[in-house]
Amino acid sequence: MTASTATTADTFRPALHYAARNTWLNDPNGLIHHGGVYHLYYQNNPMDNVWGNMSWGHATSPDLLNWTEHPVAIACDEKEDIFSGSIVFDRNNSSGFGTATQGPLVAVYTSAFKPSSVHHGIQAQSLAYSLDGGYTWTKHTNNPVLSRGSAEFRDPKVFHYDGAAGSYWVMVAVEATDFQVVLYKSENLKDWELLSSFGPANATGGVWECPDLFPLPVDGDPENIKWVLVVNLNPGGPNGGSAGQYFVGDFDGTTFTSFTTVTEGTQDPARLAEYQWLDWGRDYYAAVSFSDAPDNRRLMIAWMNNWQYANEIPTAPWRSPMSLAREISLHAIDGTLRLAQHLALDLAAVSGRGPVFELEEASITSETLVHDGAAGSVQHIELTFTPGTAEEFGLLVRSDGTQGTRIGIRPADGRIFVDRRDSGLADFHESFASIDSAPLQPIDGSYQLSVYVDHCSVEIFAQGGLVTLTELIFPLATSTDVALYATEGTATVCGLNLTRWA
The missing domain is CATH 2.60.120.560 (Exo-inulinase; domain 1)
Incomplete structure (x- = not known):
């Protein structure tokens, strides 16, 4: 059969999952609930249905099920590709991008600099802001705001920390080929100070990407809060290719300490099955959670594909869907802290x-x-x-x-x-x-x-x-x-x- 015919494309286009209309997508980016809707940004090639020209695509949904695709939100240009990142609502305008009465949305993304840039050869973290609820974006004039002079420093997930150590923004990013999560703090989203690092640990069979760090109550007990660190990697999954692992521990505002590390340093291949995996299938990658989800729910979406064959799956003109949105919870089971996942949307509403x-x-x-x-x-x-x-x-x-x-x-x-x-x-x-x-x-x-x-x-x-x-x-x-x-x-x-x- 010819995989790229229109009939095949119509046959495979998902009914319940999001897919771009006629282009390529991969990692979900900038997931946030804002203005009464869920915003899904994602790695997007607006010019083709294979990887390239990385920009941020954009879709919104009132219910995580019915999605409306919007024009490209943050576009690549002659100096940079727009790699993965996150969005926060800067409600107190700590960045100064907003006004006295309107806090901005701030996207923190990885600039992958091209030969025409003075930063060519490195990946660094940059900002863009929106004053209309996330539909149009302006890049910060003084980008990048955080550079380590590294070619593999990427995928910032930012959240606001309020705890015993203080109140500030925290960035969780990766040094991908060092299998290391690096944490930074900032008062204004522009000036960043190194806090600590984590890793290598557990699965290191591929580069580390798309980290996330968030608190969850154990068995729903608000007096027993633990922190979950998600680290996606490619390749090195339990069944081959891309996958996501997680660690459970404590975060004191400076350092994440894991309770569930099996292997310190690089992985022991014989212990791969002992590591904690978000999903054991072949097609759940770059999973990250929403900021500001209603009722403090921890909701997650992943890219439903695998880098082993991602550019060749038999769909056209679109290529790659997202997973269904999942709600994540944490449970103590037989002496081990484990995540559980269930669908975060109401399928009874599907026409x-x-x-x-x-x-x-x-x-x-x-x-x-x-x-x-x-x-x-x-x-x-x-x-x-x-x-x-x-x-x-x-x-x-x-x-x-x-x-x-x-x-x-x-x-x-x-x-x-x-x-x-x-x-x-x-x-x-x-x-x-x-x-x-x-x-x-x-x-x-x-x-x-x-x-x-x-x-x-x-x-x-x-x-x-x-x-x-x-x-x-x-x-x-x-x-x-x-x-x-x-x-x-x-x-x-x-x-x-x-x-x-x-």
Whole structure:
């Protein structure tokens, strides 16, 4: 099949996820809730559907589901590409970019300087500001505001710290090839002072990028606050290519101290599975959280692609979607602090919702089609399995009897996996066809899955979101069946609820 035909593009364009209209996108940038809407900025090539000409694209949404694409927000020019960064609402106008009555939005981004710039060869942090709620931007005349003379210093995430150490802005950025997170402080977003650094630690199989640092209550207890440091890396993920890891610890306003570091210095390859991963799938990268989300919720979006094959996925004229927005929470489980993730938006509001299909308790002895009423290409499937004698059990989505995406559990191995070798178009790149897995243990003897299927993706939340796997797929338009299966024995599905939109 020809992957770049208009028919294919229409077939794969997501219904539930954001994708640019006709250009390339990658890392989410500048996520903020402001003026009653969610702002999603992102790395964008406004001139093509492959990486290049890095600028900040822009989309807004009232609900994290229905997105409106806007003109390019911050454009590259002859001197710089606009790499990843973040946005803060400078409500007290500490930067001086606003007025006595109007605080500005301030974007802190990485300038990747080109040969025509006096800063050629380095990456440094720069500012732009907006006085109209984030729709038009002016670059600061004295950029860059922070340089280390480094070619790999990038991806600033800025937040306002208020604690025992004082009240000031904190920047979390990376020295990418040194596997190091560097922290700075500022009173005005223009003048920065080094606080500390963190790393190398845990996964260092690829450059460190797109850090984030934020507080979360443990099990919802406001008296027990811990800090989460997210560090994305490429390559070096648990199933190959791009991925995101996290550390849990304390931040005293100067230094982040991790409780969950497994490996100091560079990684031990034998311990890769022990590290804490945001997502075990192949297509969840550059994840960062929103500033100023309502009700103090910690909401996160990632780029749904993998640098191994990102420029070659079979979509046109657009290329790459974003993940669905997730709410992040922190829990103490068996003596370990772990993140859990669940969908942060209301899918009941999606237009075109079809009938809900339900299946009560049933034994699975072989591959069994659930029902004609369950077929579809955009679905949410909730189900619970209890193991029996089967070596493996699970479900197939976007299936036609001969191909499909297999989501399986092997209890003896303690693993859940996604097999996309027969998921449709899978030969456009040598590394795409894959079996990707994650550790998974039963809770009270059962396995609970929540699966979101879109035209080109599956997002799997297992055991209440303690384990997630996100995968791109490119199925045939005729592959819409859902099936349950068990091999070498039996298993039981204790309940299945399926909602479909297409």
